Amino acid sequence: MRARTLFAIALVAAVVPLQAQRGGGPPAGPAKTVAPIDLTGYWVSIVSMDWRWRMVTPAKGDYAGVPMNAASKTVADAWDPAKDEASGEQCKSYGAPAIMSVPGRLHITWQDDTTLKIETDAGQQTRLLQFGPVPPVKPPPSWQGMSAAQWQMSSPGLPLMLRPQDRAADAPLPPPVRGGTLKVTTTNLRAGYLRKNGVPYSADAVLTEYYDLTKNGNDTLLTVTTIVDDPTYLRTRRLIAYPFKKEANGDKWDPTPCSARW
């Protein structure tokens, strides 16, 4: 046993630096230290898209835009918020596959060197994005599930065919701005709703997200791309991206509990 453990340590010690050096590749170190982008701070939803399915509770039977299957429709047609309230399941539309669509604010902080924490004021949810090894013991399924996080760095040297052509008469082009993306994969979910009006996702759903930043003048925007795979209730994976704008502080942070109706 001891030999195996030593071998594992030796393997890790050998492989991680190699991976870091490959092509001047990603730097080694704790996720917080090597973060290529800074996601921390307060972010507010910009509800410029899908307003009538997000800003208000859509009418029963309004499923526009969701690639649902017949089983999903059967469940959604039986949506009854009073029943959800009675069973203490008011947070069904605040699970990880739906939470980014809920108008509200995010507060993103580092809980420790390898865990990024996302809190929401709408529904008072907390997501923990875990870099590195996942816990050996799986907790019970939850609204926010288990999230494995990974940085995706920009290449230090672009392939030739993507390198911009210099114009001979002009000054050389500035080097590309470094950056990256956060990829998050979430499983171990408790079944919930993609939309407030009962469009379901199952406990087998897998959520893949990408977090990207865009600078525009004094504004910093966060785009969260979400992909929900759920063969139980979706004909195809559901792809949608939500924009957020960075705020200077938490002055407008307004925690509100989950609601099954609003």
Add this chain to the structure above:
Amino acid sequence: MIRSWLQAFRPALLVLFVLAIAAPAMAQTDLSGWWARQSQNDNGYANEPVDLIGIPVSADGRAKALSYNIASLSATERQCQMYPPWYITYGPFPLQIIAEQDPITQKLVAYRIVGWGDRGEQMVWMDGRPHPSPNAPHTHGGFSTGTWEGTSLKVVTTHFKMGDMKRHRAFSSDRATMTWTLTRHDDIITVTGILEDPVYLAEPFVLTEIFQSSSATNGFPLTPCEPIEELPMLHENPALVPHYLPGKNPFMNEMTQKKGIPLEAVLGGPETIYPEYRKKLKDTYKAPEKCVDSCGGPPAPRGGGPGPAGRGAAPPAGRGAPPPAAGRGAPSPQ
């Protein structure tokens, strides 16, 4: 021998596997190819003629939208009006992106975004050339330059003509500019568009769209447009410009009546796109009891005829609506 070795060092291999998936990865950035649209639903499911929901229009932008009469598209000079570059984020069109390489150095001179239907072609110049003078002519596709920022391509587009911000409902002026990023994530591209318009917007209009890699070809190519006589009244009286006077738009209350959305929200504006507005609506909004029109849902069973009223029905056709093409590359109303 191999099996026993694998068994002996299984814990070590597991640790290695976990590290391999947890360690940072280098992202791929090539954007060339065919991409089918996948994401938001506002344009495809917009049925009511007055619908500025979610758009941070200015007072002038709202007035412009409410004066619009779709018959104006039949005027000879407007029949060949094309959609502006903003329609990449809002329209139903897929994307075809072609990398234009220098034949000697093989470096990237530009990305060409092929025209589609009635959206013009765009060249995204990567070679550092400057934007033209503010007084240079504006075109349907505008003038675009691109730079790599992190894992994204950031594009700035200027010099495009006035056009639809939302199909037949909201409009951007010829002073508008667009900043947009394209970020590839495995087999999808996420586009974040930021439209700024000192005339018709009170603050930047931010929209996102997702495109999925597709093997389908261009089912709705950019075609020459030739004006014809569409409405006799416009030819009998060439000075006539179809429009609605202030306060006279007959469709102003349609969305409120059909969907229960307050008129204030239907008319857009920056105050309506942030979470605070949701709290304001809480005590006044009353959803219709049941969705009856363009409700989506699973497709009707084959051979079973149409589903229940409105369910699964595609959004109505119209200029800029999805063409009747099939396959993965066909524009989706989703």
